[in-house]
Amino acid sequence: MRILIVGAGAVGGYFGGRLIEKGExxxxxxxxxxxxxxxxxxxQIESVHGDFHSQPKTIKTGEKADPFDAVILSTKAYHLKxxxxxxxxxxxxxxMILPLxxxxxxxxxxxxxxGEEKVIGGLCFVESTLDGTGKVLQTSPIHDLVFGERNGERxxxxxxxxxxxxxxxANFRLSDTITQEMWHKYLFITTLSGVTSxxxxxxxxxxETDEGADKIKAVLSQAATVxxxxxxxxxxxxxxxxxxxxxxxxxSMKSSLQRDMEKNLSVEADHLYGYLLRxxxxxxxxxPDLRLIYGNLKIYEIASQ
Numbered sequence: 001m002r003i004l005i006v007g008a009g010a011v012g013g014y015f016g017g018r019l020i021e022k023g024e025x026x027x028x029x030x031x032x033x034x035x036x037x038x039x040x041x042x043x044q045i046e047s048v049h050g051d052f053h054s055q056p057k058t059i060k061t062g063e064k065a066d067p068f069d070a071v072i073l074s075t076k077a078y079h080l081k082x083x084x085x086x087x088x089x090x091x092x093x094x095x096m097i098l099p100l101x102x103x104x105x106x107x108x109x110x111x112x113x114x115g116e117e118k119v120i121g122g123l124c125f126v127e128s129t130l131d132g133t134g135k136v137l138q139t140s141p142i143h144d145l146v147f148g149e150r151n152g153e154r155x156x157x158x159x160x161x162x163x164x165x166x167x168x169x170a171n172f173r174l175s176d177t178i179t180q181e182m183w184h185k186y187l188f189i190t191t192l193s194g195v196t197s198x199x200x201x202x203x204x205x206x207x208e209t210d211e212g213a214d215k216i217k218a219v220l221s222q223a224a225t226v227x228x229x230x231x232x233x234x235x236x237x238x239x240x241x242x243x244x245x246x247x248x249x250x251x252s253m254k255s256s257l258q259r260d261m262e263k264n265l266s267v268e269a270d271h272l273y274g275y276l277l278r279x280x281x282x283x284x285x286x287x288p289d290l291r292l293i294y295g296n297l298k299i300y301e302i303a304s305q
Contacts, residue, residue: 001025001164004068004090006083008034008043008056010128011100012074013136015145017045018170020054027057027065029086035060037134047138049169061085067092070161072122073099073110077271080106084113091118096157098122098147102189102268104182104232105275107150120158121178122147123185126170129259144171148178183232188242190272191219193257194293197267197300200258204251215289216246222287226276229283264304269297 001024005016008028020026020043030038035058045052059065068090075083080101091097097119099106110119127140145165149158158174165172175181192203195216199206206212220239227234235241260267273294280287 001069001160002066003027003070003072003164004029004065004087005072005074006087007074007079008038008058009074010130010136011124011126012072013043013130014045014047014126014128014138014143015072015074015124015170015172016056017043017052017054017136018143018168019165020056021052022168024164027059027068029090030058030060032060034134041133041135044133044135045138046135047143048141049138049143052169059090062089065090067095069094070096070098070164073097073101074124075101076266077101077103077106077268078266080109084109088113094157096120096161098161100124100145101271103186103271103275105271107182119150120147120161121150121175121182123178123182125185144173146173146175146178146181148175150179152176152178177233180233180235183227183234184238184242186272187220187223187227187234187238188245189255190223190276190290191216191242192246193255193272194219194290196255196258197261198293198296200261202252202254203246203249204253207247217243218289219293222280222285222290223276226280226283226285226287226290229285230279261300267297267300269294269301273297 003024003026005012006029008030016026038056038058043054043056071087091114095118097110097114100122124145126143128136128138131137149155162174195206196203220242224234224239257267273290276290277294
């Protein structure tokens with residue numbers, strides 16, 4: 001199976017590297033600066049699960065290549081429009097597109113661009129980053145990529161993809177309930193990113209104060225209410241389950257959105273929160289804490305320009 005990974009950053013570089021390590025046919029669609037890094041230094045992974053180094057195949061936007069069997073999309077939401085334009089020439093009749101973005105609105109964008117059938121479901125849990133030289137640093141035991149048909153079917157193509165993903169040094173898992181898992185992660189990320197960016201603190205100090213714990217519960221409740229208005233298939237007690245998960249996280253854990261703010265980088269304010277606020281308004285749902293978080297991120301965007 002020929003696999004194209006859009007972006008060779010902390011996420012795409014890690015999972016793509018693990019697939020190359022296994023022996024899969026992987027190509028990275030990259031920008032010029034990243035291509036130069038990969039040509040000079042190769043794809044370097046430093047991980048608690050074992051280090052890896054290779055000289056990967058790369059293409060830049062506009063370079064000719066036959067359509068790929070699968071495309072893994074690992075960009076940030078604010079790069080999605082450009083990514084769609086860049087990968088379009090490499091999408092054929094039978095290409096599967098596997099997005100790993102947080103949130104849900106990108107699914108509609110991909111369906112609009114490529115059609116209902118080509119887009120499958122996906123998400124990932126991995127703590128990774130790039131250092132100054134472009135090396136992928138992966139620092140926690142969790143390195144999971146979950147995928148599946150959005151309708152839950154075990155199709156022939158998803159079985160072939162499962163075979164390609166099997167046997168790697170990362171956890172690739174086929175899910176029959178990927179749409180529900182994507183909504184659950186959206187709810188989790190909305191809450192964790194929201195409160196840590198709002199209070200500018202790791203999750204530990206936040207949850208240890210009554211005010212912080214109440215804010216976590218409020219964000220979970222408001223976001224879940226909106227998602228259910230959108231007919232999201234959330235499990236009945238997901239708010240309680242995710243609150244317990246947040247209570248069990250490491251004291252110094254920060255969200256990736258919070259870390260991006262600390263580095264003065266772009267954030268996914270509209271993709272994660274603007275989407276829910278528009279839905280809340282259309283369904284006449286009051287979400288004061290989501291509005292507070294969104295306002296905090298929009299003020300950050302203006303101040304950091």
